[in-house]
Amino acid sequence: MHTQSPHEQSRRRALDEDTRTTKRWIIGEPLPSDKLEGQLLSKRLALPVFASDALSSVAYAPQELLMILLVGGLSFLTFAPWVAAAVVFLLIVVVVSFRQLVRAYPSGGGDYEVAHRNLGRRAGVVVASALLVDYVLTVAVSVASGVDNILSAVPELGPYRVEHAVGCVAALAAINLRGVRESSKAFAAPTYLFVASIGIMVAVGLIRTLAGDPPIAESAQYGVQAESLTQAGIVLLILRSFASGCSALTGVEAISNGIPAFKKPKVRNAQQTLVWMGAIAIALFVGLIAVALVSGVHYAEDACHLVGVATCESATQRSLIAQIASATFGNNSVLFYVVQATTAAVLLLAANTAFNGFPMLGAILARDSYAPKALNTRGDRLVYSNGMLVHSLSAIVLLVVFQARLTSLIQLYIIGVFVSFSLGQIGMVVHWLRALRKLRSRQSVRRVILGRLAINGLGAAMTASVLVVVTVTKFTHGAWIVFAIMPVLSLGMLAIHRYYGSVQRETRYGTVEAAAEEVASQPVGDHAIVLMGILQRPTVKALDYAIAADHASLEAVHVSIDAESTAALQTAWVDAGLSTPLRILPSPYRDVVTPLLRYLVTRRHEHPDEIVTVYLPQYIVGRWWENLLHNHRANRLRQKLLLVEGVSITLVPWLLESSSRLYRRAPRPLPGHERAGIPLRPGRKKS
């Protein structure tokens, strides 16, 4: 065997080549494993990756806070510092609470894991559905706000708000479905630029104010039509303003879901990043509120509530950031555009974060049997494509239904975040209480744990109260939708869990012996049937495979739909000298399925001990629309045959030439050739 014939050599070479091409197709551009694992992130890179969501929320939180206060009239702006202070205090409490959660649950499960472990699976499912809703809303709100800021810089695009928003989501979906992975560095620049530009803007504004030349916003000249409010109405308005300001807290939980991505020491680095993120968010939030108040930004729910705007129906108000940037740096100055661009960029990055979060949570839920297993299947590009599709379609529906109006969407937002915050913090309280019970004796440890319990207790109390406030103030403004969807999602997840449980009980063995008992220790009779329409390449390939598999008995079966073609097949069968017996089944109804099923049932009745394998050729096509033109009868047949006891189906693929689009391959060998060692189909492609 040392001296190979030239034929042998060329055959080996062709096979080598074939193997290599197939391998390249399978693997695609090689993705080394660290790409999937993700490079571990230094704090410098982790901050922008995980904080873009939290930081970007200062792009809309101050604006919404002030806007609600303005409903009561200009005098209500005096409440603004106090409301902002309340938001900042809440933010501090939540950050400190999360510092503890990060240490206690460093696996990256976040609130879902905490609630699931400490409060039971129902609470876990509620947290999961709250988070899913909020991931969708993060995309909708961030994109709406990003589009707002783009339109503030380029007002000509105004009429196409919804189209732009949907386009952004579609673009993000496309990018993420392709599986972009080197995102950490792409995140860093815009996030730091955003922080820097907003920081500089705030600093310049405040310095100019101290120097006696405060910036004046374009809307400072307008008065406001105040609603006349009762005492209770005033309190409610201030609470609403606070609730809208709380949108600054969204995204704080991101780090708790990403601990495994940090460099070691993971927990410590995550905690420090969390504190940094909190500090920056507070600085930007407070600074923007201060400059907005100084420069007199009057941003109303509806431009027509402003007194002094001439054509309020057609006029669009520019976003709060745009107004401040324009007042501080001058309208249409370079720095104005820088601020708008970085704001839009960081908002889109925040939306992008949710594009990773939703499918990841979906996969975890699928792994835990709370969601369809399909969500835990990675697509060709190693991303959870099914989850991404569900996610982006939901976001698009929201944007279309609410016409990409930030003020409407924000009413639905943060309910989910605060549900998950509250349950997470309550879970932490339970966690510490359990720890206390275990450690009765050691006083020093007890004291530490009691301290932590106090912090999470405060966090739980505050987030729960805020949840109540947010619910009360937003319910009639649209938040009821979230309260309608969350139970449906939760109950759906529990139902799916029950269903998978029942399937598992149906298919599992009690003992290993039970399994062993059922496996035949030696081969038993088996019969193969090749379904034969006309004598053509795909059917002959199926016949060839059936012969090669060497079944105990083999026959070709033809369902006779018209006498003419049956006779033609019989003649061809004899002419070709095929030794496999050909059985003709009459079909008075011109139907292939029923006669075949009848024959199989009869045969199973006569030979009850054997199994039957039916060979079906299957066309493989390369263009989506070809699926409309092929395989319908074969699919119907397959579904029907799989219902017959003791029958299995063998699909023998026939790759149509168009299937080469699926991967660039050398000309395919013919059925017989590929085993006979003739590498290429003669006279095709290779001339």
Place this chain on the structure above:
Amino acid sequence: MHTQSPHEQSRRRALDEDTRTTKRWIIGEPLPSDKLEGQLLSKRLALPVFASDALSSVAYAPQELLMILLVGGLSFLTFAPWVAAAVVFLLIVVVVSFRQLVRAYPSGGGDYEVAHRNLGRRAGVVVASALLVDYVLTVAVSVASGVDNILSAVPELGPYRVEHAVGCVAALAAINLRGVRESSKAFAAPTYLFVASIGIMVAVGLIRTLAGDPPIAESAQYGVQAESLTQAGIVLLILRSFASGCSALTGVEAISNGIPAFKKPKVRNAQQTLVWMGAIAIALFVGLIAVALVSGVHYAEDACHLVGVATCESATQRSLIAQIASATFGNNSVLFYVVQATTAAVLLLAANTAFNGFPMLGAILARDSYAPKALNTRGDRLVYSNGMLVHSLSAIVLLVVFQARLTSLIQLYIIGVFVSFSLGQIGMVVHWLRALRKLRSRQSVRRVILGRLAINGLGAAMTASVLVVVTVTKFTHGAWIVFAIMPVLSLGMLAIHRYYGSVQRETRYGTVEAAAEEVASQPVGDHAIVLMGILQRPTVKALDYAIAADHASLEAVHVSIDAESTAALQTAWVDAGLSTPLRILPSPYRDVVTPLLRYLVTRRHEHPDEIVTVYLPQYIVGRWWENLLHNHRANRLRQKLLLVEGVSITLVPWLLESSSRLYRRAPRPLPGHERAGIPLRPGRKKS
């Protein structure tokens, strides 16, 4: 073997029972073959079955004819008798022409066959697309007119016109998808009742007129706002009126498509039925026009064109038939309701006819490779369900787009009919010319053929001119839509034909010897792989089947996604004492597909002469939503594996308990049991 053991006996009995249950499931309620073939129809039954379409068109043709004339003012009604006479003359010519077509092409192919054979496949495809469009429009127009007549009797339903129309189509679709077959008798009563009631109404109206007490329609009091027209405008209006009146001709072709359903002598009976149908249609058409003119029905395109109607925006005009019936028999009299009910019934029957015609033509086109083969696949109830779905969805789209307005829909109608009439008649002319060329010598026969040529020539000339008139007068009123759709359909059909042709060339053998050459004459090495996730019933069943099939070599392959479950499987494998080797493939990416593909390619490289069969368990479920929860990974895997050269897939079904919903079955035997002769799963269902 004569004395069977009790065990053996019970096993046989169980198998008998199983076979019987399965058979009942396969066959359903038995449909004897004459049901599919259709009982052959006597003339008495054939007339209502085939004529409901043609006769029902007198329910709207007179109304639309008069309505268009009224645009010119009341004085234009004097043209009505002449326009009606032109329509009647055309109807006679068409009926006589079709008498000849029926004799020459008795196979039921109708215009499609005539055009295809005599004018080439392009003409055939054009006729086919024209007919498809018209089948859809028949449903839309008939349902719209039927709903009009229902609303004329029950005006309270007025606001829900579109909903009623869509509901009717959906109901017809549901009935036809269930495969109602005994329709011929169901057709007879309403059709004959319709003919009788309209006939009596016309007779009573005319007799009352002769007796000096003519019926007076409710709209006779209203004047009409006349448009001022130029000479050319007048001619165009009269032509438009004629074109609308020509809708009386629709459905005449139905008999030519149904000749095989007639009792013998088929051709003669079909011809006589055709003549009867023509005679009745003419009588009703002329009678209705006459009574409408006598009683002064003024039906305008828009109620606001009538002078004297108080609240024209909200008022709905009652249909012409309703107005005549009310004037003749008295409003809300029993006979009035009888007329309205039979009219609505016959219109729905006409729509029902199209529900048979469209899928049948679709199947013929699919058989001739002009449409997706799926249209030639009968569903569970032996009807062409795919075609029916396409048909009813198209009709629903039309009704919704045009808000079920008869006057708008009728603008699109009859273009298709006249395209097919014209091409059919031209085809007949070619047919006779060819016949003449063949029969040079025999003078007597020549003369007969020349006579027939003349008739079809006249038919061709007239239908072609009417097509031009119809096109010119309706084009801007909506008919352009038909002219946009027909070429798209025709080109689509030709493209599909080309595509199927190329696939056929790709898969066929030049000679029988070529086929014989490629079939291995004796078994060659084959290798089987059972994909093993965890040791549970479905995977064990697959393993069991693979062992039974006795492949040359067999191994179980496990893709290791996490170390824990892999170790568990290995332990269970050893504990169960399974002799099949278990191969573990590492999967760093937590992905099942890629490692398996790599392994297969490598193996194919090392053993190039063998084929590989991969066993995959497949869940069979009984409820549609369960498909969302199962088989996703298996399907993805199947698609990927089928692309690897030399690999075939064997699907081993696992029927979940819910699959018993698919057919009532006895408790299923377990994998090992069904071949070991243990009939029932112990301890389940059967306690």
